Amino acid sequence: GDSVTQMEGPVTLSEEAFLTINCTYTATGYPSLFWYVQYPGEGLQLLLKATKADDKGSNKGFEATYRKETTSFHLEKGSVQVSDSAVYFCAPLGGGYNKLIFGAGTRLAVHP
């Protein structure tokens, strides 16, 4: 069945460090891919998306490229801030393109 694997957290970084959170997925066909972010006690916010191979999604300094060959969608940011501390979820749109498939998420902690 459809699934997603993210690197385990927590990821702890200093402010202005480079961030990579790895994400690989298994899905039927070529689903749209999403990154969501969840701040403590809140719902999920859409961070970025890519809908086809080689698409690059970007938002607020975060980027991810849809790699069909490696079925990956790694999240990167060149310089993290304390305010980026949150849990990040990679999610392909699986199951007939109507349900998001979530992994356990990766917790990011950025300290000054």
Place this chain on the structure above:
Amino acid sequence: NAGVMQNPRHLVRRRGQEARLRCSPMKGHSHVYWYRQLPEEGLKFMVYLQKENIIDESGMPKERFSAEFPKEGPSILRIQQVVRGDSAAYFCASSPGTGDEQYFGPGTRLTVT
């Protein structure tokens, strides 16, 4: 433009009671999804509805759980005879169409005592 709204935000029920969770999708969205998040875990899909129709309920437990999205009013997730294992955060999302990005509400945190 109001986002997805859920109420209540927090709900406490004793074992055996019923829990009713409400979700109003974003304006213009006719597709609603329910997900459940257990502590320290990702979200798990439960059910996908369009107005007056259940499209996919493959993630919904067979017993005690039901969902509806009537022609008028919010979508309702109903849990009958709650047990401690039902304690979780329940999130609703909506989208304008199939395959589109989903926008999430703030969630309802259910605690069963």
